[in-house]
Amino acid sequence: MGKEINDEDLMLRYKAGDASAFEALYQRHKGGLYRYILRNCKNEGIAEELYQDVWMNLIKARERYEVKAKFTTWLYQMAHNRLIDYYRRQQARPNTNSIDTDEGVDETLARRQDQPEHKTEILASTEQLLRLIDILPEDQKQAFLLREEAGLSVEEIAEVSGVKPQTAKSRLRYAVNKLREGLKGYEPG
Amino acid sequence: MSQDKHDQEFEEYLQGDSALSTRYQQSSSEQAPPGHLDDAILAASRREVKAKPGYVSSPFSSNWQMPLSLAAVLVLSVTVIVTLQYDHDDIHLTKPTVEQPSPQLQQSVYNTQIDRADNDAQTEKLRESEMEVISEMAVESDFTEETSFSPAPAAMKREKNLAGKQTDAVSEEKIISASRQRLEVMSDMPTAPRVFEKSFAGASRGLAESVQKDQVNNPTIKAMRAKTKMKSQVEEFAKKRNLNAKSDMIGTVSNDSIATSKSLKESSMDASLAVATDAVMGNADATEWLRQIKQQWQRGEEQSALSQLRLFREENPNYSEDQLLEVLAPELVEMSKTEH
Numbered sequence: 273m274g275k276e277i278n279d280e281d282l283m284l285r286y287k288a289g290d291a292s293a294f295e296a297l298y299q300r301h302k303g304g305l306y307r308y309i310l311r312n313c314k315n316e317g318i319a320e321e322l323y324q325d326v327w328m329n330l331i332k333a334r335e336r337y338e339v340k341a342k343f344t345t346w347l348y349q350m351a352h353n354r355l356i357d358y359y360r361r362q363q364a365r366p367n368t369n370s371i372d373t374d375e376g377v378d379e380t381l382a383r384r385q386d387q388p389e390h391k392t393e394i395l396a397s398t399e400q401l402l403r404l405i406d407i408l409p410e411d412q413k414q415a416f417l418l419r420e421e422a423g424l425s426v427e428e429i430a431e432v433s434g435v436k437p438q439t440a441k442s443r444l445r446y447a448v449n450k451l452r453e454g455l456k457g458y459e460p461g
Numbered sequence: 462m463s464q465d466k467h468d469q470e471f472e473e474y475l476q477g478d479s480a481l482s483t484r485y486q487q488s489s490s491e492q493a494p495p496g497h498l499d500d501a502i503l504a505a506s507r508r509e510v511k512a513k514p515g516y517v518s519s520p521f522s523s524n525w526q527m528p529l530s531l532a533a534v535l536v537l538s539v540t541v542i543v544t545l546q547y548d549h550d551d552i553h554l555t556k557p558t559v560e561q562p563s564p565q566l567q568q569s570v571y572n573t574q575i576d577r578a579d580n581d582a583q584t585e586k587l588r589e590s591e592m593e594v595i596s597e598m599a600v601e602s603d604f605t606e607e608t609s610f611s612p613a614p615a616a617m618k619r620e621k622n623l624a625g626k627q628t629d630a631v632s633e634e635k636i637i638s639a640s641r642q643r644l645e646v647m648s649d650m651p652t653a654p655r656v657f658e659k660s661f662a663g664a665s666r667g668l669a670e671s672v673q674k675d676q677v678n679n680p681t682i683k684a685m686r687a688k689t690k691m692k693s694q695v696e697e698f699a700k701k702r703n704l705n706a707k708s709d710m711i712g713t714v715s716n717d718s719i720a721t722s723k724s725l726k727e728s729s730m731d732a733s734l735a736v737a738t739d740a741v742m743g744n745a746d747a748t749e750w751l752r753q754i755k756q757q758w759q760r761g762e763e764q765s766a767l768s769q770l771r772l773f774r775e776e777n778p779n780y781s782e783d784q785l786l787e788v789l790a791p792e793l794v795e796m797s798k799t800e801h
Contacts, residue, residue: 286506289514294506298499306494320498327502331509398488401481420485426475445471451481452470 279343287334298327301344304421305351311405311417312355322358326351341431348422349432352414397455404454412447415440747777751788758793770797 277285277293279300285293305326310319329350405413411433418429430440473479750773757766770793774780785794 286510289510291507291510294510295503298503298506302499303493307489307492310492320494323494324498324502328505331502331506334509335513398484401484401488405485420482421489445467448471448474448479448481449467455481455484 280339283334283337283343284339287337294331297343301347301422304423305347308348308417308421309351309355311413312410313358314406318358322351322354326354329354342428344422344424345428345431348418348424352432400455401451404451408447408450412443412450415443416447416451419444747773747780748788751785754793755789758790763793766793767796770794 277296279297282293282297286297306319306323309322309326310316313319313322326347330347333350405416408416414433415429418424418432422428424432426441426444427437429444430437433440435443470479474481750769754766754769754773757769770785770789774785774797782794782798
């Protein structure tokens with residue numbers, strides 16, 4: 273089995289005119305990017321629109337592409353910027369301020385877990401996990417999704433988000449702790 | 462205790478082997494973009510490639526642009542500076558210089574002038590008196606500005622005319638060169654400035670004319686007689702003004718004759734005499750000049766009288782033919798008119 277071509281080389285090949293290179297890149301990243309956008313905007317229709325915009329922007333930026341950073345970082349940075357634009361236009365971005373405390377989420381989770389009908393709704397831990405992600409603060413959610421969907425390191429998450437690595441790490445830490453706490457009642461077995 | 466546990470779990474999560482990550486991957490794997498979106502995006506990517514087949518990165522793009530630009534600016538600046546410096550050096554190197562004569566030529570000219578001086582003591586006396594006259598004229602003049610050391614235009618004009626027709630005399634060019642060399646030797650100025658060299662040229666032409674005149678009938682001496690007369694007048698004027706300036710004042714006058722005398726004094730007596738003679742001749746009394754011409758004509762010195770008359774007519778264009786006929790023979794006037 274041959275060595276897999278990395279993202280940067282594929283993008284350079286696409287820049288040179290190889291359309292198949294783009295298809296390979298697309299197949300690698302389409303699921304993660306789509307979910308990253310969907311989890312953030314929470315609307316399939318809008319997610320599809322934003323998702324298509326991000327890929328179209330990448331296609332247009334083909335001629336300017338230079339290998340200055342990891343391709344994934346570049347791709348998700350475009351997606352992050354597109355989401356920011358969307359939030360600004362909608363003026364509906366919830367929890368835009370970074371919440372580095374557990375207080376807000378904990379209260380929300382406690383309320384939901386205290387509701388009997390809510391407990392009965394959640395049949396599987398995976399569904400619970402997705403719900404927990406939905407109610408995470410945006411910054412923490414972004415950090416977690418960038419880690420899980422794009423596979424970015426703390427430093428790369430910081431680069432995409434435009435913050436210091438310590439801040440990105442803190443956000444990720446809070447997100448992980450909250451999700452773990454929220455899943456305690458749904459541990460398998 | 463709880464904090465430590467959380468930190469440990471978070472480190473495990475960052476290592477990538479946590480239950481949370483596994484569970485998230487399981488929950489999200491089924492969610493993917495719709496097929497029509499995939500098709501639209503892939504079609505767009507192919508259209509883009511067809512529209513713009515490919516971009517090959519230039520070896521000088523981005524990373525190389527800045528250092529390459531700086532290097533180009535540096536090279537251009539150095540080139541300009543070096544070029545300007547080179548041109549500046551060229552300007553200094555092209556300063557005017559005076560050619561050095563050959564020793565043989567210097568000796569030849571020197572011997573010639575010595576012989577002439579010995580053979581004509583009277584001429585020497587007249588020369589001295591001529592210099593004094595010129596000095597007195599400088600005193601008389603009220604000009605105080607420094608003058609250029611060029612011969613009188615009138616004298617130069619006459620010298621030019623004579624030089625063109627003296628084909629049977631010693632070569633004018635030889636005399637000019639010889640005069641220049643001798644003047645430099647006698648004045649201890651081996652590298653005289655060009656402005657001084659101009660006066661040498663005029664003086665040399667005067668010397669050529671002087672030699673030619675000596676061969677005919679030495680009209681210079683005759684001219685000196687008229688100048689001597691002028692000298693006495695100048696002396697009287699100077700005494701009245703109680704001035705006792707002679708050669709020291711020469712450099713402060715500005716008319717052509719005095720300027721010529723200054724250059725002559727700084728060069729040689731022989732050459733200066735010729736130029737000074739011409740200069741004074743140009744300013745001499747026209748009537749006296751005509752009388753001399755008449756005397757030459759009467760003595761049978763036709764050529765000399767004719768050349769003098771031509772000069773006279775050039776110097777005094779306001780003199781009508783009738784005025785000339787009052788003094789000179791009609792034949793001479795007619796000859797000067799027809800041959801001119």
